Each structure stands twice: as structure tokens, then as C-alpha cells.
Amino acid sequence: MTDDSSSGREVSTAGRARITQDVIGGLVLSMAGAFFAWQAWDLPLGSPGAMGPGMLPMSVAVLIAIGGAVLATTGLVAGGEVMTMPHLRGMFFIIGGIVLFGLTIRSLGLVVAGPVSMIFASAATDEMRPLETSVFAVCITVFCILLFKYALGLPIPVVAFM
Amino acid sequence: MDLFSNLAIGFGVAFTAQNLLLCFTGCMIGTLVGVLPGVGPVATIAMLLPLTFGLDPTGALIMLAGIYYGAQYGGSTTAILVNIPGEATSVVTTLDGHQMARQGRAGAALGIAALGSFFAGCVATLFIAAMGQPLTRLAQLFGPAEYFSLMIMGLVFSTVLARGSIFKAGLMVLLGLMFATVGTDLETGQERMTLGIPRLSDGIDFAPLAMGIFGFAEIIRNLESPEARDVLHDRIGRLLPSWDDIRQSAPAVLRGTLIGGLLGILPGNGAVLGPFASYAMEKKLAKDPSRFGRGAIEGVAGPESANNAGAQTAFIPLLTLGIPPNAVMALMVGAMTIHGVIPGPQVMTKNPELFWGMIASMWIGNAMLVIINMPLVGIWVKLLKVPYRLLFPAILVFCCIGIYSINNSVEDLYFTAFFAVVGYVLIKLGYEPAPLLLGFVLGKLMEEKLRQSLILSRGSFATFIDRPISAGLLAVAAIMLIVALLPSINRKREVAFQD
Structure with a gap:
């Protein structure tokens, strides 16, 4: 899905250099999710019928962390666009x-x-x-x-x- | 006829000397800033927001709307003359518009873009006026569950319409929601994830986040590659399109207006689709499709009309439901709140002068754009020749003054700097930031509505499916997502965004 070879940019295929945008991007988001989860740790979750202040932040943080991990893993397997140096x-x-x-x-x-x-x-x-x-x-x-x-x-x- | 008496109120408000002047000034400086390459409407509005602080709410919104149209039109001018699209919606204009410019027909391209946009603006204004009331009534049927589902639908749309991978766009929506939860919890008063920074207990402000991620990150990205600006050196050519041109583009303008107007209503930045859809349609309908990409005037007229119609009908979800469908409208929410107006169905009943005055001024603004742009194109061309090495520091200082002035806060500047880094890192990692912004904008309201509906249903999530309107909205969202993920469509979608 992320492999758009028609764009003419450098694309790595599985098996060669694997430091792709998705691997790093996934890891970065996973870490961000984990950071937010850590920050939201002490907030009461409540129950669905009476949501506490921690319910939404915690769920979203966990989803981000999992999503990032999935992205990084698929990036490792499938390859994708190569990271370029930031300016x-x-x-x-x-x-x-x-x-x-x-x-x-x-x-x-x-x-x-x-x-x-x-x-x-x-x-x-x-x-x-x-x-x-x-x-x-x-x-x-x-x-x-x-x-x-x-x-x-x-x-x-x-x-x-x- | 309600519609006409309402419009009459509106024109009564808009046709005062003060408001006409504000509308004119707004269009003028909106175009002036919007013409600058690499400055899209979001950055333009955020930069110019402080200009409206001293005005009464109606005047301020009229001027802001003018700035918005001006920025849009300025973006098209840049697209045609220099081949740099200011934002996603004018990408299509570069295809044929710049080719026309190279053939010495820049004037005709600019002229038809202005006239097409004007026509689209007239139709869209009537459309908003007509739709306003029924939709506001519909909004009164909406309970928290319906609002929540509608916003879910909007967010799903924004991921489907984003460039690149849908999965990554979905992650950006989540990140936006995450940023929205920072600050004091509205129901319990508990501070959430403020890292002990006092300023954050009010939550993250929209302007620093948007300016950081959209304005400054974009500047850094632009600096990355050495400038290749292809400013037109030839003459612009006559501005008024010939009769042949008009005959050729009229049907395209009509179709573009219709497509763009309808797509613009969709929550989740449907307006982005308008120009693409219109271009594809014109190419399909043309007797000789090979002319497209080589300076076909329909390829400018259709998408430009669609762009403007969508830009205007995007006000509908904001004014009737209080839900901003895209980044620009989110900024409008910010601007309205600064002036003490909370967007939503109650604006029309409680504040009819403001509501109808703004709608009338949309039409006036569109007319003014035609009048302003025809004689001033020469100035815009000169402005386009200012090199980027001078432009970006000037943009930087304008933005800094803008951000600082919103709250007279130095901390806001540091937040902006932080989000500039976040935005640039996201760009580098191949994430599209637009869905993040929408997630951020809708986040607070979504959480509130989610909580309310779950309290009403005693914690049962079935409430979102049991209520028919809510179930319908969710079904539409689900179908969109499934369709977009089908392999064949997904491939087409990627191709469409790469054009």
C-alpha cells in the first residue's frame, strides 16, 4: 500500500536497505503513543457509562502505539520509501x-x-x-x-x- | 419567500460603507498574501487574523471571508503564473493553466479563472442561503450520538481523501485527537497531560499548532530543495477571454460548480476532491482529450469553478452544524470564538444579521475579486518575482507577530516552534498532516458528544447503531472506507493524487 514505485523516488525493496520512512515513522509514533500513555497513566478511566478523564486519552494513546508498531513491522517486511536526511x-x-x-x-x-x-x-x-x-x-x-x-x-x- | 427576505437582511448588512470596505480590504490583502508562493490559505488566514481583532464580530467575519477568497484566488494566480500550487486544490490548475501561460495566454487563463469562480461563487451563495434553514432544522434533530457519528464520518473522509496511505492518515487523525485531549478535562476539571506547563491547562491552541505544522514546517520543506521558480517573463496577454474561450468553458464552469459545490458540503475536506473530479470529467467529455495538459481552457475553467464552489459550500457544515469540515474552516471557528460567536445552528436564529450578512458578503467578495484582479495582475506578477530568500524571513516575522498578537503570549511562539518541528518530522516520515488537524479540531467536541451519548445510553455502544440517522452516517463512513481500501480503487486513488 505504501509502495508507490511510480513516483520516481528512491524505493527500497524487501531484503535490501530497510531503513524506510515507515519503519522509522512507525517507531516514532509508537514512542509518542507510549509517552502519552505514560502521561495519562494516573488519570481515572471510569466506565463506558461514566467516562473518566483518562478514558479517551488512554485509548487513543494505546491505538497510536499499536498502529505505529504495525506500520513499522509491515515496513520491515514490505519495504517502502527510503528516509532522506532532514534539512x-x-x-x-x-x-x-x-x-x-x-x-x-x-x-x-x-x-x-x-x-x-x-x-x-x-x-x-x-x-x-x-x-x-x-x-x-x-x-x-x-x-x-x-x-x-x-x-x-x-x-x-x-x-x-x- | 423567506430566502429572499433573509438575503435582503444580509445585503442590508453587507452593503454598509464600513462592511464593503472591510470586504474589499480582506479580498485585497488576502490575494496579496495568497499570491506569495508557498503560502496557502491556512497560513494566510492565521497570519492575517490579528488584523480583524479590533472589529465588531460581523465586520471581522466579513473581512475574514474576504481574506479567505482572496487567498484562494491568489493561490490560483500563483498556480497559473509560476506553476507552484499554494495548496492541494490548485494542483489541478497548474496542469493546463501554466501551459496556457507559457503559450502567452496567461491573461485568458487568469480571466476565465476569475469569471468561473465568480459564477461558482454566485451559485454557491444562493445554495448556502437556500440550504441554511433546512439544514439548521435538521441539526435540531441531532442528538449527541448523531453528532459523534457525523464527526466519525468526517474523519473517515479526511483519511480517505488524504494523499498517500490511508493507514498512515488514520494514525494522523489519532495523533490529532491525542493533542486535543491535552488540557483541563471539561467534566471533572482534572488536568490531563499538561507536563506541568500552566499554559497547557487551557489546552493546545489552534493557531500555534496550525501555523507550526502548516506554515513553518512547509517553509523548512521549501528550503530543502533549491528554488526552481519559473516566473513568466512573457506578456500576460489580454485578460478578457475571447467569445470562443467563453463558449468553450461555459459548460465546464457549470459542471465544475455543481461538482465542487456538492463535494464541498461533505465533512472531512470534500472540497479537495472538487477540482480533481471536475478535471477528470472535462477530460473524459472532451472531443479531443489530448489537448488536456497542453493548455486546454476547460481544464482551467472547470476545476477553478469547482474549487471556488467547494470553498464556499464548505461553510455549510460549519454554520449549520458547528462542525468545521477542513483546516480553513477550523481557523474560522477559532476566529469566531475570539469574537464571541460559537458556530452552530444557533448562529442563524440568534444572530441573523451576522449569518446573512456574511453570506451576502460572500457574493460581494466574489464580485470584488473579479474587479480587483483584472487591473492588478501586473502587481501580482511583480510580487511573484520576489525571491524566496527574502520572502521566507518576511513570512516568518509576519507569522510571529500574528501568533504573538492572538493572546499576547510569548509561550504561544514556543509552542509554534515545537509544532514546526513536529510538522517537519511528520512530513519527512511521509505523513500527511491535514487529517491530524481535523482530528485535533474535532477532538474536544467528539469526546464531549461521546461521553454524553454513552451517559444517555448507560454505557451501551449500541446507541450509535440503534438510532437511524447515526447508523446511516456510520454506514456511509464504513462504505467509503471499504471502497477506498479495495485494491483496484486504491491504486486509482494513488494515481489521482499524483497527477
Whole structure:
């Protein structure tokens, strides 16, 4: 079912490299299910006629864990699409950009948070040109301040450090 | 005639200077953001949601609806001009639309897309107005068991309609339900799986989850492969389609509207199917099917009409039953709740101005899109030439401001970052995130209805089969699932989604 050889992507067949999307994906979900089950462990289950707070979370967590295991097993047997490396650089700079924005918005304000997060995030690609990016970041920030703060009156901190 | 007096109320509300202006602004900036490659309607709405905070509920919803249509139309523009579909529903438009653009007929493609969408929008508006009342009455027959079964049906649809393996889509629905259970239990007040984070006792908010999984994960995915954007350098050509074009596309528009409108009502993102179904139908009916894929105007007109009709009739389950059928409508629920409106059958009776005003503004919005887009295509083309290296940081900062402003909460930004990682990992593992979102959106309501129906039946699950409406809904869900799992259909389904 998961073996779509017509897509032209790399596909592993049973017997060769078996680290496929489904094997890893199944394992990851199994672990997530187990984690949720652990978190829901102390919640009272109740009975069908009077469901407790733990009934649904526990059942869903168990289903996820079992489903993940089934997926991983069938993936081992049947093969499927090969895992490709995640784009770690993109992840690092994009996530970093959001976190930087979060760290600076309250303490320093949009004047700093805007350019800092944008310039940081720009480094996610090789194509970034420092001067162009900086000028662009400043322009967008000014635009955002005018739009969100003055035109729309949102209570977003603009200059928090003064 | 009830229908017309109701529509009259609606137009009375929508035709005030303030609401017309809001509708116009919404369509305008919706298109502006929607045109940007890689920004779909979900991201657009979430990003622009804060713009509506200062407005009264009716005005806010009118503007949001405008943003939604604008984003849809902007997505089609990008699909035609640059061959990048903003979302699943405009994939089909790229096939013939971009070919037309390459032949120097971009103008005609854009024009017919706008006119077809406008026609579809008019029909769908009337349809919603006509269906609204009977469906609301039907909703009053619905007890908790029926609601639960309806949502089950919606979730089954969303797994069947998702790209890739049905089993994996089912797992995504479960994961969505799991995220929905985080937070304080409504009946006992007990905290569930909050990991001791105080902010989580209110549950996970929709916007950080949706923006993380749909917005930011998508950006990371886009960065993965170096940009290959094929922006049109030729002239756009005349915008108004010729009489020949119109004669050729009129039947396609009619059929597309019908198919898209009907599929749009289905819970579980039926609207996604509309353009695919319409394209397949036009290809089958055409005298010379080989023209398709080489710039056949019916291949743009039909799917675009179906897309718009479906986009609009998707409001029906939301407004009458209070059940969002897809991610965009889920965002609408969020937006409505922020403004103190709880979607469902009571909106129409308690808040007729809002309900009919919004419906009337749908029609006005569609008309405005035609007016806005014809003269402004030149600007959209310029916007399309902004390179991605500049676009994505700007999108990032807009999204951050949007997320922060919803609750003035820094923690929401961190949740967004977390879900961005989750979303990207899921993409990498070959999971389609759309069913997750629907599971998440319906999760709380489903649990509530499940509990209520089981209390009423004293713990007997037979209640879902004993009640005829509920049994019927479950039967439909079961049949859909079985049919989709039949090997021959399943293969066809995979092929359809790969086109």
C-alpha cells in the first residue's frame, strides 16, 4: 500500500536497505503513543457509562502505539520509501528565528525582535546576501510597526528597552 | 419567500460603507498574501487574523471571508503564473493553466479563472442561503450520538481523501485527537497531560499548532530543495477571454460548480476532491482529450469553478452544524470564538444579521475579486518575482507577530516552534498532516458528544447503531472506507493524487 514505485523516488525493496520512512515513522509514533500513555497513566478511566478523564486519552494513546508498531513491522517486511536526511540547517535557523523573536519581543520590542529574527532565519539558505537581507529586514520591520502598531492598534511592544 | 427576505437582511448588512470596505480590504490583502508562493490559505488566514481583532464580530467575519477568497484566488494566480500550487486544490490548475501561460495566454487563463469562480461563487451563495434553514432544522434533530457519528464520518473522509496511505492518515487523525485531549478535562476539571506547563491547562491552541505544522514546517520543506521558480517573463496577454474561450468553458464552469459545490458540503475536506473530479470529467467529455495538459481552457475553467464552489459550500457544515469540515474552516471557528460567536445552528436564529450578512458578503467578495484582479495582475506578477530568500524571513516575522498578537503570549511562539518541528518530522516520515488537524479540531467536541451519548445510553455502544440517522452516517463512513481500501480503487486513488 505504501509502495508507490511510480513516483520516481528512491524505493527500497524487501531484503535490501530497510531503513524506510515507515519503519522509522512507525517507531516514532509508537514512542509518542507510549509517552502519552505514560502521561495519562494516573488519570481515572471510569466506565463506558461514566467516562473518566483518562478514558479517551488512554485509548487513543494505546491505538497510536499499536498502529505505529504495525506500520513499522509491515515496513520491515514490505519495504517502502527510503528516509532522506532532514534539512537540519533549515530547521535550526527557522526554529531559531521563532525562538529569538519570542525571547526579544517582550524585553526589547519589535524594533529589535523583527530584524534579529529575520536576519537569523535568512541564514537558512546559501543564497542569503548580508547587505540585502539587513536592509530588507529593517524595511519590513518598519512596515510591520506602522501596520500593526499604528494602523491596527495592536498592543505589540515596539520599543521596550527605553 | 423567506430566502429572499433573509438575503435582503444580509445585503442590508453587507452593503454598509464600513462592511464593503472591510470586504474589499480582506479580498485585497488576502490575494496579496495568497499570491506569495508557498503560502496557502491556512497560513494566510492565521497570519492575517490579528488584523480583524479590533472589529465588531460581523465586520471581522466579513473581512475574514474576504481574506479567505482572496487567498484562494491568489493561490490560483500563483498556480497559473509560476506553476507552484499554494495548496492541494490548485494542483489541478497548474496542469493546463501554466501551459496556457507559457503559450502567452496567461491573461485568458487568469480571466476565465476569475469569471468561473465568480459564477461558482454566485451559485454557491444562493445554495448556502437556500440550504441554511433546512439544514439548521435538521441539526435540531441531532442528538449527541448523531453528532459523534457525523464527526466519525468526517474523519473517515479526511483519511480517505488524504494523499498517500490511508493507514498512515488514520494514525494522523489519532495523533490529532491525542493533542486535543491535552488540557483541563471539561467534566471533572482534572488536568490531563499538561507536563506541568500552566499554559497547557487551557489546552493546545489552534493557531500555534496550525501555523507550526502548516506554515513553518512547509517553509523548512521549501528550503530543502533549491528554488526552481519559473516566473513568466512573457506578456500576460489580454485578460478578457475571447467569445470562443467563453463558449468553450461555459459548460465546464457549470459542471465544475455543481461538482465542487456538492463535494464541498461533505465533512472531512470534500472540497479537495472538487477540482480533481471536475478535471477528470472535462477530460473524459472532451472531443479531443489530448489537448488536456497542453493548455486546454476547460481544464482551467472547470476545476477553478469547482474549487471556488467547494470553498464556499464548505461553510455549510460549519454554520449549520458547528462542525468545521477542513483546516480553513477550523481557523474560522477559532476566529469566531475570539469574537464571541460559537458556530452552530444557533448562529442563524440568534444572530441573523451576522449569518446573512456574511453570506451576502460572500457574493460581494466574489464580485470584488473579479474587479480587483483584472487591473492588478501586473502587481501580482511583480510580487511573484520576489525571491524566496527574502520572502521566507518576511513570512516568518509576519507569522510571529500574528501568533504573538492572538493572546499576547510569548509561550504561544514556543509552542509554534515545537509544532514546526513536529510538522517537519511528520512530513519527512511521509505523513500527511491535514487529517491530524481535523482530528485535533474535532477532538474536544467528539469526546464531549461521546461521553454524553454513552451517559444517555448507560454505557451501551449500541446507541450509535440503534438510532437511524447515526447508523446511516456510520454506514456511509464504513462504505467509503471499504471502497477506498479495495485494491483496484486504491491504486486509482494513488494515481489521482499524483497527477
